[in-house]
Amino acid sequence: MAREGVTMPATNQHNEQASATPNPFPEPALEYGENPARFLVEELSVDDGEGTSGELMLARIRGLETIELCGFWLAVERALANKESREPRERVERAIRERKAELEEHGEGLAQTEMTPADRRAVAAERDAESVAVLVDEGGEEVSWSRQSGAAVGASR
Structure with missing residues (x-):
């Protein structure tokens, strides 16, 4: 758990990306020690060699360690979708649900x-x-x- 007064790296960095990264749930982000929006703002597209294609986001989802954290990530994906007037991305939701199911079956933590x-x-x-x-x-x-x-x-x- 993060301590009160600790700022999140994504919102405390001195670069353009940090100032543009949304944080729909600041209190839980402090509690969990991360702002999933840092990853969830990525686009999912075919990798054309010009940077990420959402693979970092999907890798981070595969590394979620608790069922509760999966729920937080899902809530952030849905909040970002609502803010952008779009539906949550099925591929992202599916990845989070699959990780949650894996944790439920095998236990929390990294195997x-x-x-x-x-x-x-x-x-x-x-x-x-x-x-x-x-x-x-x-x-x-x-x-x-x-x-x-x-x-x-x-x-x-």
């Missing part, structure tokens, strides 16, 4: 070889519980986190 959803959750919990920094005393010796007095962060693992 990793030979890991069940329970395995992925266990590994993630273990990683979250492990410190990424090591405290050291004045002589450079490691100090436990419970003995923080007089210690400084010395190195990352």
